[in-house]
Amino acid sequence: MLVSHYKQFVRDRAALFFTFLFPIIFVLMFGWAFGGSETRTFDVGIVNQDGSPASEAIVENLRAITVGEGEGAKRVFDIKEGDLESERNALKDGDLDAVIVIPEGLGSSLISETPVSIEIYYDVSQTATAQVLLPTLQQVLDGLERSLTQSAKLIDVRVLPIQSHELRAIDYLVPGILGMQIMFTGIYGCLTIIQQRQAHVLKRLGCTPLRRSTLVISELVFRMAVVLVTTALIIAVGRLVFDVQMVGSWPMLCGMAILGTLAFVSIGYLIAAFIRTQQGAEPIINIITFPMMFLSGTFFPVESFPDWLAPVVRALPLTYLSDALRQIMVDGAPLYSMTTDIAVLAGWMVVTLLITIRFFRWD
Amino acid sequence: MMDTIIEVIGLSKSYGDIKAVSDISFSVSRGEVFGMLGPNGAGKTTTVEIIEGLRTPDEGKVQVLGIDAGRDTRSIKEHIGVQLQSPALFPLMSVQEVIGFFGSLYRKSIPTTEIMKLVVLDEAKKVLVKNLSGGQQQRLSVALAFVNDPDIVFLDEPTTGLDPQARRTMWEMIESFRKKGKTIFLTTHYMEEAERLCDRVAIMDHGKIIALDSPQQMIKQNFRESAIQFKMKNAPGQSVLASLKGVTHLVVEEEDITIYSENIPATIGALLDIATHNGTDLSDLFVRQATLEDVFLKLTGKRIRD
Numbered sequence: 274m275l276v277s278h279y280k281q282f283v284r285d286r287a288a289l290f291f292t293f294l295f296p297i298i299f300v301l302m303f304g305w306a307f308g309g310s311e312t313r314t315f316d317v318g319i320v321n322q323d324g325s326p327a328s329e330a331i332v333e334n335l336r337a338i339t340v341g342e343g344e345g346a347k348r349v350f351d352i353k354e355g356d357l358e359s360e361r362n363a364l365k366d367g368d369l370d371a372v373i374v375i376p377e378g379l380g381s382s383l384i385s386e387t388p389v390s391i392e393i394y395y396d397v398s399q400t401a402t403a404q405v406l407l408p409t410l411q412q413v414l415d416g417l418e419r420s421l422t423q424s425a426k427l428i429d430v431r432v433l434p435i436q437s438h439e440l441r442a443i444d445y446l447v448p449g450i451l452g453m454q455i456m457f458t459g460i461y462g463c464l465t466i467i468q469q470r471q472a473h474v475l476k477r478l479g480c481t482p483l484r485r486s487t488l489v490i491s492e493l494v495f496r497m498a499v500v501l502v503t504t505a506l507i508i509a510v511g512r513l514v515f516d517v518q519m520v521g522s523w524p525m526l527c528g529m530a531i532l533g534t535l536a537f538v539s540i541g542y543l544i545a546a547f548i549r550t551q552q553g554a555e556p557i558i559n560i561i562t563f564p565m566m567f568l569s570g571t572f573f574p575v576e577s578f579p580d581w582l583a584p585v586v587r588a589l590p591l592t593y594l595s596d597a598l599r600q601i602m603v604d605g606a607p608l609y610s611m612t613t614d615i616a617v618l619a620g621w622m623v624v625t626l627l628i629t630i631r632f633f634r635w636d
Numbered sequence: 637m638m639d640t641i642i643e644v645i646g647l648s649k650s651y652g653d654i655k656a657v658s659d660i661s662f663s664v665s666r667g668e669v670f671g672m673l674g675p676n677g678a679g680k681t682t683t684v685e686i687i688e689g690l691r692t693p694d695e696g697k698v699q700v701l702g703i704d705a706g707r708d709t710r711s712i713k714e715h716i717g718v719q720l721q722s723p724a725l726f727p728l729m730s731v732q733e734v735i736g737f738f739g740s741l742y743r744k745s746i747p748t749t750e751i752m753k754l755v756v757l758d759e760a761k762k763v764l765v766k767n768l769s770g771g772q773q774q775r776l777s778v779a780l781a782f783v784n785d786p787d788i789v790f791l792d793e794p795t796t797g798l799d800p801q802a803r804r805t806m807w808e809m810i811e812s813f814r815k816k817g818k819t820i821f822l823t824t825h826y827m828e829e830a831e832r833l834c835d836r837v838a839i840m841d842h843g844k845i846i847a848l849d850s851p852q853q854m855i856k857q858n859f860r861e862s863a864i865q866f867k868m869k870n871a872p873g874q875s876v877l878a879s880l881k882g883v884t885h886l887v888v889e890e891e892d893i894t895i896y897s898e899n900i901p902a903t904i905g906a907l908l909d910i911a912t913h914n915g916t917d918l919s920d921l922f923v924r925q926a927t928l929e930d931v932f933l934k935l936t937g938k939r940i941r942d
Binding site for chain 1: 688689711713720722724725726741780784
């Protein structure tokens with residue numbers, strides 16, 4: 274059974290292309306579009322309204338952050354100082370990626386331990402910049418603040434090491450594309466069963482002692498194998514071409530990929546339960562997959578969508594799959610930090626399967 | 637001794653308001669070629685699919701190989717071979733692979749090479765299914781009904797849509813299966829096919845079996861007479877034709893008229909008289925032995941193919 278799946282699949286050139294080549298082309302395309310393997314330097318303007326030793330320390334430390342080691346070390350932030358007006362104009366003109374405003378009285382506030390806010394301006398349209406820059410700045414400032422308030426030695430501030438993979442858009446994209454591909458592989462799987470039902474192949478198999486469970490399981494195992502191969506391919510290309518790191522554990526990544534496959538295959542079967550023909554199913558699949566691809570943070574962070582879309586974004590299974598894959602690949606996050614992701618994916622799977630079992634017809 | 641291999645008692649099946657099969661009973665003996673004959677929509681396929689275990693009947697009992705269909709369908713399926721009306725094959729697999737794949741679904745199966753020889757496809761063994769001709773696909777589909785060396789083979793309209801040459805090849809194949817002692821359950825709407833191949837034929841119409849016998853018996857029982865077939869424009873009324881000498885029965889379908897007569901010379905003479913007398917156009921006249929087609933025509937009042 275498995276062998277027959279394999280042979281038919283391998284001979285279907287279009288399917289081959291979309292499953293294996295397509296995601297790789299995506300990775301390459303976006304990788305190069307977002308600056309490829311070059312580590313970006315961010316132009317940051319600082320408006321220092323305080324002028325205390327503490328604020329100077331912040332500026333110096335931002336300036337000192339580098340990626341890479343030894344000779345290849347490179348500054349992450351290219352810092353210019355100026356007044357609020359001119360820095361903001363430079364941001365608007367695109368000369369700067371962000372502007373940090375250190376308010377007057379920061380130094381004294383830190384000493385007296387009263388809360389003070391540092392403002393960061395950035396260009397919302399530059400999503401790729403924003404998604405990398407903001408968390409980084411946030412992290413740096415948090416770290417600085419912690420060390421500043423805990424220690425009297427203001428100059429001796431520990432610089433948080435920023436790993437290069439946290440800085441690049443491609444690191445964000447690869448897990449997203451992986452998630453997208455799992456979605457496509459899973460949902461498009463329903464076409465096989467719809468075609469076979471339409472061509473009476475399912476009926477013909479019904480005349481043999483073959484169990485239906487065997488049929489379904491072999492289809493599932495096959496899909497999972499395809500997903501695992503795709504996963505390996507995407508990560509390999511990401512690694513070789515763009516030096517994308519895979520920080521987390523492989524078993525966890527594979528497990529998450531398989532859970533995602535199951536969830537999306539279930540959604541595919543749900544489609545097969547209601548749509549009888551291939552011609553009818555294809556537009557439905559597109560209506561489901563394409564908005565999901567864009568709304569689930571495959572290419573842009575979920576935070577960059579307007580608020581009214583948030584409920585939709587939060588309902589989509591791909592949002593959670595991509596998030597989980599990203600956590601594993603980028604942060605090497607532990608399992609418990611993904612409980613929501615796992616629960617939502619499992620929930621989708623169970624609910625769609627229940628509806629499918631109720632309405633699915635074999636002939 | 638003939639032992640019963642399929643037993644159908646009081647079988648009924650409806651789809652919504654339409655009664656596809658209504659209270660039919662029959663049995664098939666081991667080793668016979670049993671034909672089910674009828675127009676499209678007569679209920680043949682529904683009947684076959686219930687026996688194969690693909691559908692559940694509304695009422696009635698079906699036993700195959702002594703096992704209740706619907707109870708242990710898996711063990712029945714192990715011992716039957718099925719060819720569906722639509723070929724239902726994997727377009728991207730080769731002949732060899734498809735046969736091998738189906739063979740692998742059964743506990744015992746005939747070697748692939750033997751099967752390919754049986755259905756004359758050994759020269760096309762590496763060809764992908766989608767590149768086969770219609771006749772070849774049909775033969776492959778029939779071949780798959782034999783991979784498990786079954787006790788009963790169901791062939792659902794195996795020659796529909798084939799050209800005469802391909803049909804003849806298929807008939808020869810089916811005859812060779814019969815020689816091997818297989819029980820064959822065949823549905824068809826070709827009269828000559830049923831007449832040539834079947835030991836017994838059940839004629840079905842509107843979900844009912846209206847006749848069941850060997851083709852020869854069926855013809856003999858219904859017709860001691862021969863058929864005169866002709867075309868006639870502006871024919872006189874049926875009553876006039878029926879009153880001609882020797883006529884027992886007649887069927888008029890617009891210009892096409894079939895008269896069954898016990899006295900051919902007398903009937904033809906009278907017919908020619910009418911034609912000359914009325915100046916009507918009489919053409920394409922010929923006399924032949926009655927066939928299953930005539931039986932069907934007599935029993936249902938219509939031709940089977942339209």
